[in-house]
Amino acid sequence: MFVNFRRIRKCQCVQLMTTCLVLSVVMVCWEQLDNSVVSHVKSYSYRYLVNRFSYINKSLTIPREQARSFSNFRYLLDHPDKCSGKDVLLLLFVKTSPENIERRNAIRSTWGNETYIQGALGVTVKVVFALGALQTNSEEPSWSKRSRVGFQAELIQEDRLHGDLIQQDFLDSFHNLTLKLIMQFRWTHSHCAHARFFMTADDDIFVHMPNLVSYLLDLSSRGITDFWIGRVHRGAPPIRSKDSKYYVSHEMYQWLSYPDYTAGAGYVVSGDVADKIYHATLTLNASIYIDDVFMGICANAIGVSPQEHVYFSGEGKAPYHWCIYERMMTSHGHVEDIHDLWEAATNPEVKQSASGLMGRLYCTAVKMALLCKPYSYNTYPCKAAFS
Template sequence: MFMNFRRIRKCQCVQLLTTGLVLCVVMVCWEELDHHVVSHMRSYTYRYLVNSYDFLNSSFAISSNRHPRKDGFNGMDGGLVNYPYLINHPGKCGGDGQSQDDVLLLLFVKSSPENFERRQAIRDTWGNESFVLSELGASVRMVFALGVHPDVRQRSRVQSALLQEDQTYGDLIQQNFLDTFHNLTAKLILQFHWGHKYCPQARFLMSADDDIFVHMPNLVKYLRQVLSIESGAKDLWVGHVHRGAPPIRRKESKYHVPYALYPWPSYPDYTAGAGYVVSGDVAAKIYHATTALNSSMYIDDVFMGICAKAMGVSPQEHVYFSGEGKAPYHPCIYDHMITSHGHATDVRSLWQAATDPSVYSHSRGFIGNLYCTAVRVMLLCVPYYQNTYSCMAAFT
């Protein structure tokens, strides 16, 4: 009945103690393990074995008994809200009695009202329409998508500054919703509805954050290559793709999604909202989806995935769309980069370095190409803690 501990060898004691310690750690950390391991296993199983999102059209359809909220918050009720414009430029792409311009790219930059310095840096660098037209021969229209400042004590001051800013630059598009994380979906809807109404002729639409760096010469080159293929710019949705991502159930997380909002174990595939491009026909499909599906999903890139899946559109991976990652600073990277995330303060210096004509000389010829491939392997394929392009980008 009783264990004789004297007969237990020393190594067996160590094994028992180690096993007990491991079990204790697992019990203490089980919730964290469940969220980071079990949820991903469930998600990938659902994504690759079941791979059915038939529930989207029925579960996310706007029902007739939903009523739009009028308090400036696009919350859990999920009805389609048509917020009034506070600042608008209907003639940005032509129209209003004028002939519509041939626009290669309609570029929306999602910005917060107080981020004046970020917007100015973008105007001076990769978002400069005059530079793109004169140096690249491409017609690009760039606007900033905004809501109103969430702090009522600062709102009047910030709004006055925005009106003055827009009077100077004429590139702000603002609607009357609170500019908060939980209203990012409202900002996404603003982009596709404005594009559909005021710039439907644009060949491509891009959505980007205001801390993104876009290598505009490389992007324009890529878009022209897309236009040159036989099928033309059709069914294109390109960026950094998240496949089989599970909803985060931890309440303390910024990205927490409750079961009541999304009970399924996996999101449809979607591109990181930091920067992606869609062709004109896909932009039109997303617009129509936003009029038919409720916007209760407040994570905007996930909502984009829901809309696209409902319309039969699938995202395509491009290794030089960084998503949430940051590109290494090196000429052999600049030669290929499209987007890089996390550039709130160094946009001007990076623009000067990345668009220097000497950048392309590093990869010319067999030796140059071999050198840059080796550099990219060292920068992208050696494990680092920094989130950046995938190793596949080194060989592209």
């Protein structure tokens, strides 16, 4: 049998080159693979095989005097009588930055309009904005200090007009989000502990208030307790890459996995859970600045686990379609489009069109097409199409 040795050598050369190329790619990407794939494998192993999060509670427990340093800031703006004498279904804190006045005004005129909620939905929902301060330091030029003082004066004027800003004297920054979360639970405990539900949300989120109110009224009628719902992250590992915004050092958090938590874009807890979380913050080290992770740590300490709701958003926007609006709870990443979305999502024709057998079948098919695409990272998971 004739053998073409030249062709064999050519094939071997191609194989060698291919192998070298693959090895080069692996070597270049190894750090990324180690940070993502390997860390997730370790995290899930810890989460599902070891599952000893009690160690986390012990390692982060600190004396009460030390824990209070994370909440003992004076209030610059406050409304302690906001909930007084009212049957509050929901206290909703919106996390915002001082400069985001346009976002706050958009929320006040759409889904966060308390007058609309009371009149159209027949319940009391209190919407307040949580923010820190634009602080000065001795090294700043005098013109910068004056501009910051002027900006605080604008916030005071805004608050006089709307009466809904809750501000403490800590630097408003990404690394102080946990301080902002603690402030919310502290304020709730002191001034609105009778609210049946508590919600925290970002200021670029859209809340379908009619759907949410209907859902919470049903839960309230059944006396639900130990309740925490949102977009759940299970077995998430700490990010150890120093290039990441969410980098967490071993000194800050030594364990392989975070306790289960919900995406900070928006989640809801029952009033009893809000009170327990507040007391947990009085004993835990809050130096970890990822606020939704700290919420998971606190909830783990009190024995409360989050529940998944397929129509609570994570990081992405929901698709724009009336079949989505019919079941929507929250959607993330809305600023310029919030007025148009509010008008479209709360249109009475949405519920009418989605009712009946044909409407339900049509919407199931539409949601499958929108949510069940391969490699799709839409706001809601594919299973939302069937619920």
